[in-house]
Amino acid sequence: MSTQDESMANGRRGERLSPQTQVTIVGRDPAKAYGFVNTPVYRGSTVLFPTVKAFATYDQEYTYGRQGTPTTRALAEALAHLEGGVKSHLTPSGLSAITTALLSFAAPGAHFLVPDSVYQPTRRFCDSALKRLGVEVEYYDPLIGEDIRHRIRPATRVVFAESPGSLTFEVQDIPALGRAAHETGAFLVIDNTWATPLYFKPFDHGADVSIQALTKYVVGHADAMLGAIIVNDRAAPLVDACYRELGQCASPDDCYLALRGLRSLAVRLKQHWQAGVEMALWLQSRPEVARVIHPALPGDLGHELWRRDFLGASGLFAVVLKPATDHALAAMLNGLERFGMGYSWGGFESLATPFTPTRTATRWSAEGPALRLHIGLEDTEDLKADLTEGFARLRTAT
Numbered sequence: 593m594s595t596q597d598e599s600m601a602n603g604r605r606g607e608r609l610s611p612q613t614q615v616t617i618v619g620r621d622p623a624k625a626y627g628f629v630n631t632p633v634y635r636g637s638t639v640l641f642p643t644v645k646a647f648a649t650y651d652q653e654y655t656y657g658r659q660g661t662p663t664t665r666a667l668a669e670a671l672a673h674l675e676g677g678v679k680s681h682l683t684p685s686g687l688s689a690i691t692t693a694l695l696s697f698a699a700p701g702a703h704f705l706v707p708d709s710v711y712q713p714t715r716r717f718c719d720s721a722l723k724r725l726g727v728e729v730e731y732y733d734p735l736i737g738e739d740i741r742h743r744i745r746p747a748t749r750v751v752f753a754e755s756p757g758s759l760t761f762e763v764q765d766i767p768a769l770g771r772a773a774h775e776t777g778a779f780l781v782i783d784n785t786w787a788t789p790l791y792f793k794p795f796d797h798g799a800d801v802s803i804q805a806l807t808k809y810v811v812g813h814a815d816a817m818l819g820a821i822i823v824n825d826r827a828a829p830l831v832d833a834c835y836r837e838l839g840q841c842a843s844p845d846d847c848y849l850a851l852r853g854l855r856s857l858a859v860r861l862k863q864h865w866q867a868g869v870e871m872a873l874w875l876q877s878r879p880e881v882a883r884v885i886h887p888a889l890p891g892d893l894g895h896e897l898w899r900r901d902f903l904g905a906s907g908l909f910a911v912v913l914k915p916a917t918d919h920a921l922a923a924m925l926n927g928l929e930r931f932g933m934g935y936s937w938g939g940f941e942s943l944a945t946p947f948t949p950t951r952t953a954t955r956w957s958a959e960g961p962a963l964r965l966h967i968g969l970e971d972t973e974d975l976k977a978d979l980t981e982g983f984a985r986l987r988t989a990t
């Protein structure tokens with residue numbers, strides 16, 4: 593850790609600060625901003641060098657817009673610090689962070705293990721671009737745990753994980769995956785978007801690379817697209833090179849929005865967590881609901897691992913309804929007023945979207961229609977009232 597990183601983590605007396613305090617400190621330095629509290633937006637491509645020698649040797653802090661500006665670097669350093677990695681790279685979306693990270697390890701003949709519950713666009717990239725490059729992608733049961741060992745081959749370069757999984761929220765045994773990957777020199781790459789840098793510390797559990805779709809909770813207001821790849825020492829050289837070669841970079845304006853989102857991340861997440869659990873318990877008691885999938889609920893399939901490894905839960909989970917016709921489901925969803933229908937999540941607003949997951953290594957079976965819910969920052973009584981009316985429409989439509 594550099595002195596600056598340490599001062600971001602610790603108070604003047606050297607005490608370890610709480611994450612809620614840390615997010616108010618990281619990524620800003622008023623002394624460098626004329627006393628202004630926030631790191632300003634530095635837009636730029638050209639950076640001027642004072643002499644031929646400096647130009648030839650790249651001997652200055654900033655060299656070109658694509659290589660970072662004070663705004664983008666402030667966000668990158670803040671994220672590396674909060675996740676517990678040594679360095680982070682910013683990309684224009686969460687998906688581009690995933691594809692860049694995976695490309696860093698791709699080579700003809702390489703073998704990647706990817707969980708069956710992976711975010712669908714990640715799967716599409718694996719099945720198209722990675723395949724064309726000659727990478728063999730094998731999908732595995734996200735609940736495989738220690739048995740991942742039997743799937744690892746000498747050619748395995750990446751064990752990918754996403755916990756809990758997209759749509760179906762299987763909690764993965766990340767330390768077990770890490771141990772197995774490292775035995776043969778493979779890299780554990782995880783999509784840590786659900787838990788955010790605050791509720792799961794990937795590098796403490798064996799990850800070599802962690803990915804954040806900052807679009808979700810870090811930006812937090814549904815107003816920008818952004819991603820981050822955070823690395824440990826071992827993964828840094830490969831990911832740094834690939835990131836540069838692909839010409840990846842992120843907009844300083846969007847990075848500013850992410851820095852602003854960070855300031856309230858801890859208090860927003862606390863609310864999403866608490867309201868999410870309250871809504872999940874309420875849904876469990878509804879006669880229209882077959883089951884709720886939420887790792888923070890006792891009795892959930894992933895609850896024990898969640899309790900062991902996570903520091904909190906976000907506001908995203910799934911609910912499986914009892915059998916209902918498409919028409920009845922549409923009547924329920926079309927009339928919702930507090931819950932919107934749309935992609936993404938992690939903003940201040942609640943969302944309800946129907947889903948059918950893609951599965952090739954495992955089987956998904958549901959009693960009835962499945963919904964993914966994002967519980968936003970609204971009052972839960974208003975959310976319950978909206979769903980209560982929705983359930984009435986579900987029951988009366990046929």
Ligand SMILES: *Cc1c(COP(=O)(O)O)cnc(C)c1O
Nearest residue numbers: 685686687711783785805807818
């Ligand atoms: C949304 C999402 C992404 C992709 O992020 P974008 O910014 O939309 O590209 C990646 N992983 C997970 C788990 C996501 O939910």
